[in-house]
Amino acid sequence: MSTELLKAIADSNQWWAIGPEMILACAALGLLVLEIILPKEQQRFIPAVAALSVVAVLVCVIANFSKTWGGEELFGGLIKLSAAGQIARVFFLTASLLVLFLASICLPRTRMPRVEFSHVVLVVTAALMLLTQSNHFVMFFVALETVTIGFYILVSYFRDSALSLEAGLKYLVLGALSSAILLFGIVLIYGAVGGVTIEGIVHTGFEYGTAQEFFRQHPDNFLAIAGALLVLGGVAFKIGAFPFQVWIPDVYQGAPTPVTAFLAVSSKAAGFAVLLVLVNQVFAPFASILKPVLSLMAGATIIFGNLSALNQRNDKRLMGLSGVSHAGYLLLGVIASLTVPWATGAVWFYLFTYMLASMAAFGVMAYLGLTDDAGQELDSYHRLAKEHPFLGAILAVAVGSLAGIPPLAGFMGKLLLFVAAFQAHLYGLLAVAIIGVILSIFYYFGWIKAAYFEPPANADIPAARAVPVSISWIGATTLAVLALATVVLGFYQQPLTSWLLK
């Protein structure tokens, strides 16, 4: 073999581009191997190995943050690295690390195997990262299905809890439906685009670039528009936007707390990462059609999420339905990004603040949860501030940030979204969003009220929660860091804005 050939092979080696995903996948397989070869008493270290591998990948990604291969299409157009994709990688890795942390609190309590859980989390994380890098509808669908199948397993992970199984079944049926819708949309697009010759080259119609070029030339192709709308419907299922939010309350409640957090943070963020790419690049020629559709969806999502959360007493359902309203605010940012380019950064900023606050809240929920963690009501939080001032304070910061109360990070996220929406002249939606924020104060305040103010209805009965709660130093540090970051980002946003809003 000549040296030129070797050099050519080396040059065309693009595997480093998806290095982080490959390492995660290998680590996931490695965990299973470790479980076989390690003696029983040492197997409790395996989840720590999973967490360490996530940290290692995170360090690698941050170290090579600016290396995006010049934005070229890799693997024959399947993958395209971008700055936004790198941000997404950091986001998903951090979120997964926190999910593993939550799992280390919840799983030992129920005596569920922890190795498989870590394995699935790693695989899903890798798939989430690929999903945001994908540049091809087939790649997109495969990555999305990997994520979804991982979640089918995770949601019903507490296999001896009826609620968890019910949640798993519901997620399976509705998830399959949404996949079908998405796939149908992709097929329609393929049918419209495929086989069309552009500049003498036959393209498959799956590549984002080809599809976008076709849409630009045929902005009123009915098949393509229908396909685009169906694809967006599939994505809307992921983010829990109206009218694709029906699965959220039951699935969030039944799923184990770490999985609920994973769904609420990573799955939702993945939906938005994909949506930003689709709306701003692939479907950009359809902006005039997408804008009213997305606007309707955003308005309805905000109103539905907030109204339905008003009466919730179960903490996970509350998180789920209020999460729907957060999806609505984020949709506002997506719509704004059609005309105001920096709105993309605002969406990511919001997602990061949302992750910090949600994970802190889920952390408190995980510590207070009983063996069956689907049954926590707001009443379980009575006198929390008195009995566990630390957890009470973390909860107050987290819920305050979710409610968007200054000076917490969540407020800054909302502010940026609202300024972007204002610059995009979305006055009607802004009014809806403001009403939504005010409604949300009511139910978030109810949570704080339960933890801080209200004496329980019957003061003699201790609140139904894990007593006594013992918090390891890792747990205390993690929760404290999340809460502190939420407070500090409220005052000083430089670390995030210098990175997200270029």
Added chain:
Amino acid sequence: MNSLDPQLLQLAIATPLVAALLIALGLPKRFSTKLAAVAFTIPALIALWLWWEFPAEGGGHYQYLSSVDMGLGKFGINLKLGLNGIALPMFLLAAIVGLAAGIYALRSGAERLKLYLLLLLVMHGGLLGVFASVDVFFFYFFHELALIPTFIMVGIWGGRDRNYAAMKMTIYLTVGAMLSLIGLIALYVRSGANTFDLIELKRAIAVQGIHGVAENNIFGLLMFGFGILVSLWPLHTWAPLGYGAAPSSAAMLHAGVLKKFGLYGLIQIALPLLPEGAAHWAWKLAVLAGIGNVLVIGFVTIAQRDLKQMLGYSSVMHMGYCFLGIAALSTVGSGGVVMLMVAHGLSVALLFLLATSIHHRTHTFDLTEMGGLAQKTPVLAAFFVAGSMASIGLPGFANFWGELTVFVALWKFSPGLTAVAIAGVVISAVYGLRAVAKVFFGQPTEQFQRVIAQHPPADLDWSERLPALILLATLLFFGFYPRALSQPVDEALGRQPVTTTATTVSFHR
């Protein structure tokens, strides 16, 4: 001017916040109270120093300017601090009332004292920040920072109906804050300046105003948004309820200082930037404030039996004068409002403090169940009488100058409304003197005699006397030497030519 003064201004705001953070991170109780005492005192000293240093002719410009990019610099959001002639009196007010409330809280023996002090410190830091902010965004931000602790304090240490009061306050004030935030964002976008820096905004507006429907709508948003926060009738119902339930130090700071945020915003931001909008809304605002706040709430106040509720309603009523002064759209009117804000802030804080002191001795807030307290506690009686006189607006107290100036300005705007406002003075004399008579004079009622028998009332101790004295002395100082306030205010308002043009617009209606 000292070159370190900008840093002093930053220090004044940072001290309470840092102290709060240290307490939150788990400082032992012993050190916490000492640290809190220091953190309440330092801003007051700095405020006095900055007031002393303030150049005699410099009220028209911002002094002690400093600017820090917190990460949103590219959106025109910087932590820009400084004081002009309007901000200076308010900053001083915040520092002094904060000191008084802090001293009172330290000795209040509240349950969970550390948390109480922590929240009060956050509130204090926020208040100082509000009036020192040149950046409109941080002006709003600090307000919210100060507002959140009030909800929690009402919820935890509040009196009766505290859950309901805390919820109602939270929702009302969030609505107000959200409306004003949208108004401010609208200003940011529509002014074309794309910055929240008030100095830049004024410059941009001077070149090219907003005009037309947009200007009217933005002013409307700000008027109702700020209006809810200041308890503009009929959106005032949170105020008496909230103050009735709030623990004394929170009520002092909220009614005394935080509530002035809306009025300050109208004078400092809305009037100079949106003169046409102000002219459009002036009459509506004046009628709401004159008929609603002054007359209706005045009569409601007379009907109150609960001392704290009465004080809450009276503060709603006095806000009516401030709105009337703003609606007059003149330099004199706005100047009178600033004077009245300072005076009212001091006097209402004094009265809320004394009301709690009365409660400690009578174990009730019900006016019909007290009487004759003056024989047992002459000093308390003297302070309360002085506070009531100030609140009514007797000459010698700062309130007098504020009300007088507002009436003078209002006469040019509408003699009819001036008559209404002056009738309001009579109303406030009725309920003020009635409260004094019921609490302190006459014969003790039967219930009160029983209370006296169980807990013989002692006169004010030093932890109550000292904050009361600070507040009363300041009131008297400004009452006899109003120039200390009026000069910088005049300079600042004189620099806003837009206000005077707006006056002529309103004359030609």
